[in-house]
Amino acid sequence: MSIAPFATHEVFNQTPPVGDMNLWADDMALQGAVRAFGKPAKEIEASLAAFGKRWGSFAMAENARLANENPPKLKTYDAKGFRADVVEFHPAYHSLMHQAVADGIHSSVWAADGKFVPGEFVARAARHYMAAEVEQGHECPITMTHAATGALLAEPSLMKEWLPRIRSREYDSAFKPASEKKGVTLGMGMTEKQGGSDVRANTTRAEPDGDGYRITGHKWFFSAPMCDAFLVLAQAKGGLTCFLMPRFSPDGSVNALRLRRLKDKLGNRSNASSEVEFESAYARRCGAEGEGVKTIIGMVQLTRLDCVTGSLGIMRGALLQAIHHARHRTVFQKKLIDQPLMRAVLSDLALEREGALALGLRLASAFEHGESDSNEAAFARLVTPAAKLWVCKATPGFVYEALECLGGNGYVEEGPLARLYREAPLNAIWEGSGNIMGLDLLRGVGREQEGAERVLAKLAKDTAGLPGAREAVTHIQKGFTDPDREILARRTSETLSLLAAAAALAVSAPPVIAEAFAAHRLAGLAGRNYGDPIGGPLADVLIDRAFAEAA
Ligand SMILES: Cc1cc2nc3c(=O)[nH]c(=O)nc-3n(C[C@H](O)[C@H](O)[C@H](O)COP(=O)(O)OP(=O)(O)OC[C@H]3O[C@@H](n4cnc5c(N)ncnc54)[C@H](O)[C@@H]3O)c2cc1C
Numbered sequence: 001m002s003i004a005p006f007a008t009h010e011v012f013n014q015t016p017p018v019g020d021m022n023l024w025a026d027d028m029a030l031q032g033a034v035r036a037f038g039k040p041a042k043e044i045e046a047s048l049a050a051f052g053k054r055w056g057s058f059a060m061a062e063n064a065r066l067a068n069e070n071p072p073k074l075k076t077y078d079a080k081g082f083r084a085d086v087v088e089f090h091p092a093y094h095s096l097m098h099q100a101v102a103d104g105i106h107s108s109v110w111a112a113d114g115k116f117v118p119g120e121f122v123a124r125a126a127r128h129y130m131a132a133e134v135e136q137g138h139e140c141p142i143t144m145t146h147a148a149t150g151a152l153l154a155e156p157s158l159m160k161e162w163l164p165r166i167r168s169r170e171y172d173s174a175f176k177p178a179s180e181k182k183g184v185t186l187g188m189g190m191t192e193k194q195g196g197s198d199v200r201a202n203t204t205r206a207e208p209d210g211d212g213y214r215i216t217g218h219k220w221f222f223s224a225p226m227c228d229a230f231l232v233l234a235q236a237k238g239g240l241t242c243f244l245m246p247r248f249s250p251d252g253s254v255n256a257l258r259l260r261r262l263k264d265k266l267g268n269r270s271n272a273s274s275e276v277e278f279e280s281a282y283a284r285r286c287g288a289e290g291e292g293v294k295t296i297i298g299m300v301q302l303t304r305l306d307c308v309t310g311s312l313g314i315m316r317g318a319l320l321q322a323i324h325h326a327r328h329r330t331v332f333q334k335k336l337i338d339q340p341l342m343r344a345v346l347s348d349l350a351l352e353r354e355g356a357l358a359l360g361l362r363l364a365s366a367f368e369h370g371e372s373d374s375n376e377a378a379f380a381r382l383v384t385p386a387a388k389l390w391v392c393k394a395t396p397g398f399v400y401e402a403l404e405c406l407g408g409n410g411y412v413e414e415g416p417l418a419r420l421y422r423e424a425p426l427n428a429i430w431e432g433s434g435n436i437m438g439l440d441l442l443r444g445v446g447r448e449q450e451g452a453e454r455v456l457a458k459l460a461k462d463t464a465g466l467p468g469a470r471e472a473v474t475h476i477q478k479g480f481t482d483p484d485r486e487i488l489a490r491r492t493s494e495t496l497s498l499l500a501a502a503a504a505l506a507v508s509a510p511p512v513i514a515e516a517f518a519a520h521r522l523a524g525l526a527g528r529n530y531g532d533p534i535g536g537p538l539a540d541v542l543i544d545r546a547f548a549e550a551a
Contacts, residue, residue: 015328015409017058018321023130024052027316028545029354029509034126036358036508037365039119048126051103055130060099061416064135066092067270068419074262074274085259086175087226087272094173096138096270101171101183105131106145109368110167114149114159121368122361125309129360132313133320136423137270139310141185141224147302148186148231151242154287154295158244162186162229177248178228187227188299189219189245189276196221197436199233199240199293204278206234206241212250213243214280221430222276225259231286231299232278238289242296245283256281267422300431301380304388305367307427308360311395314427315353316546318402318420322346323547325406337543340535342405347539348520348530349401350546355517356391358504359497363387375458378451381444383500389437389490390497392428399424401530438489441496445480452480459496462503466514468523472499498522512538513545 024030024045031045038044054060070090078084100106108124111117124146132139149166152159168183178184195201204217215234222230229246249255256279263273287295323346326336336342363383370377403410403417410417428434445452456476463469472495479485479492498521505514520532534542 013330015325015406018061018324020053020058021056021320022049022052023056023133023316024048024126026056026320026548027052028548029350029357030126030129030316032545033358033361033504033508034122037361037504038122038126041119044119044123048123048130051127052130054099054103055134060096060134063092063095064270064416064419066090067096067135067137071269072262072272074259074272076259083254083258085225085254085257087259087262087274089173089226089270089272093138093270094171096135097141097173097185098171100131100138100142101185102169103127103131104169105139106142106185107149107167107169109146110149110163112163112167114153114163116368116371119368122364125305125361125364128306129309129313129316129357132310133317134313135270136310136314136426137268139306140268140271141187141227143303143306143310144188144224144227144299145184145186147299147306148188150298150302151231151286151295152244153298154242154291155244155285158284158286162244165228173226175226175247177252178246181228184228185224185226186229186231187222187224188231188296189222190233190296191219191221193218193220197433199296202233202235202240204232204234206236206243206283208236209282212282212284215243215245215278215283216280218275218277220275221263221273222259223271223273225257225272225274225276231296232283233292233296234283236285236289240292241289242286242292243283244286245278245281249282266425267419268426269422301384302367303431304384304437305360305363307431308356308363308384308387308391311392311424311427312353312357312360314395314420314424315356315398315402318399318417319346319349319353320547321410321415321417322349322402322405323543325409327549336405341531343539343543344534345401345405345531346546347534347542348532349398350542351513351517351520351532351534352394352398352530353546354509354513354542355498355501355505355521356394358508359383359387359501360391361508362500362504374451375454378448379455379458381448382441382452382455383496385432385437385440385444386493386496387500388432389428389434389441389493393434395427396421396424398530434490438493439486441493442480442485442489456480459499459503462506463499463518466502466506466518466522468518468521469499469502472522495522509545510541512541516542 165184170182172182206213366380
């Protein structure tokens, strides 16, 4: 007996799945920025293209979905009542970690001698950005491993012991001492209940014990607690000090890190963010006693850059979905992409992303060249907090607008937009929230006034003739020196970012894009919704550079 199909309607005009993509090949703005600011080498481009294909596959998108739909679970005790303090992750999370480590996002900038691998910084930033288009939670331990190495430089004996493990391209999720593992990951604990921005208020204590210290206290946010070691700040006799706390003690027993809870978070669900107490946990000093802030800044600056590239990835992940939808959805007898007002929205989003991306990769190149060039070091010092403030804070509004481009389909959990939307605010919060970034810019200016003047003079030169650039320079100068500069700090940071973005675009993108960015961002109105009137061929250029259709 056959059963007649029961169909009330035909399904049509729904967008096809994006499917397999190449996150390098279909992102022309990315290619321009890497060519402009990275080492222009064919082999790097070939490796980025292979990376883009790997990470743009449907299988990776599925890993991202599954890792977030099946968040990690804390096992405080084992079945017999012994303390376990372990977190279990879904296999999809391990797949993402495995691929990120194999691709070196956690360590590729570090040479065996602890210096930067020449030409690798921008390529690695591009990889971090592409991976962030796919999934952000796993990037927490990946970034931390990359960045913590910057703090380990303060303690050569730790560097000697840990760098070879960090540089391994094998992801080893086994819960055992680092010395027995094929590869390691690192996390960090600074934030306590009474304060995160003001780390000097930390109450966690450190007492010397043999070759190390015993740490007692707590951390209120302690992400990726299955890492093999953590940079931890604690009060020693000489003041706030940085320590490296391994997950296992030297005798092979589990170190006394007691995981109390996992946070129930807005987003970033694939990543476990714990609350932890240290019950006389073993740790080794990293840097001198009392120099905890100075030491850990070696890590913090690198993570701030990753906050920028991570947010850029979120923007791009959302933008490509919006463009894809608009290319396939018909409304009022026309494809959405051919509706003038939707084109204005999409091209305005694309313009924002162009500027932010060029700025992010320009900044990555300053990190690398800052090792030997004081102007680049000054650029990195000033522009890092400014760019973190602007790019990370722009991301939620950006994703929201991209989400709305999909209409109701943007708001449901089956698509990636809802996850990207929940993820979007995080990079602005951690590693120094918005106000802290504004204040940090002023601190940088105060400490290196001459360097700041040189950075601004160079930006003025690089943007000469672009609309609004001269006024922006004046605005920034006032923001650096005004008696009320503290309350101007957000505006100053944003304007500095926009100016630096225009300067970066002048190098990495066709002149028409740098011109448009300056016209719509420096000379244009600030604090409004997307949809600046961009039309004609410029809209085509912007949209195609954001997501090349033929790829
Ligand atoms: C998902 C997640 C994971 C995290 N993982 C980790 C981790 O692994 N390790 C870790 O150490 N931390 C972690 N954090 C903590 C994070 O770094 C802190 O939340 C952040 O630094 C802010 O600190 P706070 O929460 O104590 O806020 P506060 O320091 O209390 O700041 C609150 C607000 O006040 C503003 N503010 C502070 N000082 C000033 C001032 N002088 N003037 C004007 N405004 C000011 C800040 O910008 C912020 O907006 C994580 C946070 C989240 C959300």
